[in-house]
Amino acid sequence: MTEERLEAAMTRYGASVYRLAFAQSGSRADADDVYQEVFLRYWRTSPDLASDEHEKAWLLRVTVNCARSLHRARVRRATVELIEDIPDRRDEEAQAADELRDLLARLPETYRAVIHLHYFEELSTAEIAKTLGRREGTVRMQLTRARRMLHDRLTDISDEREVVK
Amino acid sequence: MKQYREKMEKIQPPAGLEETVLARARARGSTPDRRIRPAKLGAVLVAAALCIALCVGVGASAIYRWQSSVFIPGVGITDVVVEGSESLEDMQIWVLDEVVPLGDKQVDYVVLAPTGDGYELRVIVTRGAEDTNENYSVYRQYLGEDGMLVMEKNSYFGTLTAVFADGSTAEITATSAEEDNLKNYLTRLDTYVSANFPEQTSFTLRTPRGDETEISLVEYDEKTHIVEKRNDKLSVRMFPLAKGSRYVLVDGKSTLLDERWVPSVDLVAPIDENGNKLTASMNVSIDLDLDYVAGDFETLILLKEVPQSRIVDCSLDYVLISSNYRYVVERIIPLSEPLPAEGERVTFAEPLTIFNEGGIWIQVVGMSTKDGELILYMKGNRTWENGFQVSTNRSSYLRAADGTYYDLARSTGRGEGDTWTSTDRYRRVDEEAEAKMIERLDSIYGDQYGIYLEFVTVHAAQPRYVDIPKINQ
Numbered sequence: 001m002t003e004e005r006l007e008a009a010m011t012r013y014g015a016s017v018y019r020l021a022f023a024q025s026g027s028r029a030d031a032d033d034v035y036q037e038v039f040l041r042y043w044r045t046s047p048d049l050a051s052d053e054h055e056k057a058w059l060l061r062v063t064v065n066c067a068r069s070l071h072r073a074r075v076r077r078a079t080v081e082l083i084e085d086i087p088d089r090r091d092e093e094a095q096a097a098d099e100l101r102d103l104l105a106r107l108p109e110t111y112r113a114v115i116h117l118h119y120f121e122e123l124s125t126a127e128i129a130k131t132l133g134r135r136e137g138t139v140r141m142q143l144t145r146a147r148r149m150l151h152d153r154l155t156d157i158s159d160e161r162e163v164v165k
Numbered sequence: 166m167k168q169y170r171e172k173m174e175k176i177q178p179p180a181g182l183e184e185t186v187l188a189r190a191r192a193r194g195s196t197p198d199r200r201i202r203p204a205k206l207g208a209v210l211v212a213a214a215l216c217i218a219l220c221v222g223v224g225a226s227a228i229y230r231w232q233s234s235v236f237i238p239g240v241g242i243t244d245v246v247v248e249g250s251e252s253l254e255d256m257q258i259w260v261l262d263e264v265v266p267l268g269d270k271q272v273d274y275v276v277l278a279p280t281g282d283g284y285e286l287r288v289i290v291t292r293g294a295e296d297t298n299e300n301y302s303v304y305r306q307y308l309g310e311d312g313m314l315v316m317e318k319n320s321y322f323g324t325l326t327a328v329f330a331d332g333s334t335a336e337i338t339a340t341s342a343e344e345d346n347l348k349n350y351l352t353r354l355d356t357y358v359s360a361n362f363p364e365q366t367s368f369t370l371r372t373p374r375g376d377e378t379e380i381s382l383v384e385y386d387e388k389t390h391i392v393e394k395r396n397d398k399l400s401v402r403m404f405p406l407a408k409g410s411r412y413v414l415v416d417g418k419s420t421l422l423d424e425r426w427v428p429s430v431d432l433v434a435p436i437d438e439n440g441n442k443l444t445a446s447m448n449v450s451i452d453l454d455l456d457y458v459a460g461d462f463e464t465l466i467l468l469k470e471v472p473q474s475r476i477v478d479c480s481l482d483y484v485l486i487s488s489n490y491r492y493v494v495e496r497i498i499p500l501s502e503p504l505p506a507e508g509e510r511v512t513f514a515e516p517l518t519i520f521n522e523g524g525i526w527i528q529v530v531g532m533s534t535k536d537g538e539l540i541l542y543m544k545g546n547r548t549w550e551n552g553f554q555v556s557t558n559r560s561s562y563l564r565a566a567d568g569t570y571y572d573l574a575r576s577t578g579r580g581e582g583d584t585w586t587s588t589d590r591y592r593r594v595d596e597e598a599e600a601k602m603i604e605r606l607d608s609i610y611g612d613q614y615g616i617y618l619e620f621v622t623v624h625a626a627q628p629r630y631v632d633i634p635k636i637n638q
Contacts, residue, residue, distance in 0.1 A: 006190055010183045018178040028179075035178055036186050043190040100172050110604060120173050138604050150169065 001046040010039055013056055016121060017063050023116035024067035026104040037066040060121070061131045064113050103150060111146035118143055494520060498529075499615040504565055507534050516544065520559070520621050527559065527621065539563060539571050539591040541616075543578070547585050559621045562602060563591045566614040570594050570602045 014035070021034035041062055049055045104112055113132060117123045125143065129136040498519045505511045510533035520527040527545040534540065541563075563571040571591035578587025594602060606617055 003187060003190065007183070007187060010186065014178050014183060018182075019173055019176050022176050023173070032179065032182060035182055039186045040190060043186075100169075100176070103169070103172075110601065115169070116173070119169055134604055 001043055006039060006043050009042060009055065009059070012052075013059050014039075016056065017059055019120065020060055020063045020113065020116055021067055022100070023104060023112050023120075024064065024109070026100075026112075030067070034063060034066045038062050041066070057127070057131055060117065061133075064132055067113075107146055107149055111142050111149070114139055114142045115146040115150065494618045494620055497613055497615045497617050499613060502532070504539065505533050507537075509533060512542075519561075519616060519618050522621075525621070529616070537593065538574070539565075541589045541591065543576075543587045543589050545585050545587075546583055560619040561589075562606065562617045562619070564606065564614060564617065570599050570606070572598065572602075 017038050018031055018035050021031040021038070022028065025031055025034065038059060042059065047055075047058055049058055107115065114128055117128045117131060118125070123131065125136050125139045128134075128143075129139045132139070134142075498517065500517070502511055502513065510531060512531040513529065516528035516530045518526060518528050525546060527543060529541050530544050531542040532540060533542075559573075561573050563573075565571065570593070572594045574590050574592040576587050576589045578585050
């Protein structure tokens, strides 16, 4: 594989990979790790992919797998939260990341990729099933449940803001 | 969902991430993969760590050759040789695979390269099966002008500055400015200060955002044994073992093994109010990689989460150095025997080997059912290798012929001589867990009836007798 191909893949799909990794892990630091893992794996394996769609699907699937592996590693390496409140100058992106982290924390890990791939990457349930290696019926069920959970949480946030106002 | 989209659209890969991948890919080269067996990775990383330590020990311009023995479960003691050139000024490539006799799998290489803010050492290895469970690690080492040394995994941005009493500063380059990682900065920095500035009593910690806090190294809570500093910007907790002693010092030449240098250290023999030893409740897990500050061969271990309230005395006899290596197996072992009826026990004519790797084997010798539980009778080997006792743990699921899933609920066993036997009890999983299992395992199980072995953890442990001060003296 050439560097140009790797660079082109990162340019085209880097944001998608990063966001999916973030959606899975809820952590920028983990998303950084996953992003690197995914594209280095792409570099090493140099997959023979028929089209851009296949390339994207391959990258998204590897992202999910890498995020899972990282999650497993985290489970056996528990860490202790040190920082409780750090007021700072948050920019818009950091704030969005915080809010998303809060949202994603409400979802079981297995639902996160489903919701992200459907609502952000706009994949069909069949495509999601293929990407995640799940049954289509399972994906539909998870999507319904995740949507309900997210909706409840977003409503809560909205209500909280109204109260603050 | 619109809100989700809007928020997610703001999430972008950080600047520099793409360049980091390209640099790593470049360093990796486009040669065919050469992989290292999982059990070997620890050795490589230990080698790299000690190599870095040597870099510091002999100064930044005189690396010639370094050799050490490392212990690998299932392999034994192996010599690792690292060769460098005379100067750090030039990029150097140390090809380990010519000198590391680790079987058919290989280390990729180690690169030492000058960077804008110091030097960077990359240890690049791959491991695992094709496309699954690969691990690709880059460790970086920065040598600042003040001698500050930081080892980071995948570090590429973010700095933390420590300002000392004399006005000098030390900077740490770290993985990110995420709050979660601040604790990593702090433990590293504190260890660094203790090791290199023993006369230092305090320093100011400044985050990348400019937040500052004064950290005292001598403040100490008599009751909790915890040094704690908080302001509205930062919170720092340090857990001492005894007055004035925040660390246990352990022989740093230890052959600590783990793919992430994360051995657990068990403190043994605290005594409760009745005079009973609390060996089981006194485990202290330590992320050694956070504290690994090169500069000498000693390893400072930061203690945390010691359950002080339960201890009236703590005469620590030894520190158990242990390491775990996890073989990710992820395969199905078909069971040809039908499940026995309730109360019946079946002994297999031939034991069913479910794992055999690195000299470590695990077998199923029979099974029974009782009170709705499936019981597998297991047997395995345990060995002592070079002072390390090697044993295993496992994680597995079982799928019955009717598609019902069982999870390994508990295991009771005992060792005798070179083998261990155990009774593994599998319990039918609840509905929620079953949904997860179906999702995860059904596609690969198909109609297969058998044991899904997820991973086997090889545990190597060795007691180290050290002089540790008493708590509550």
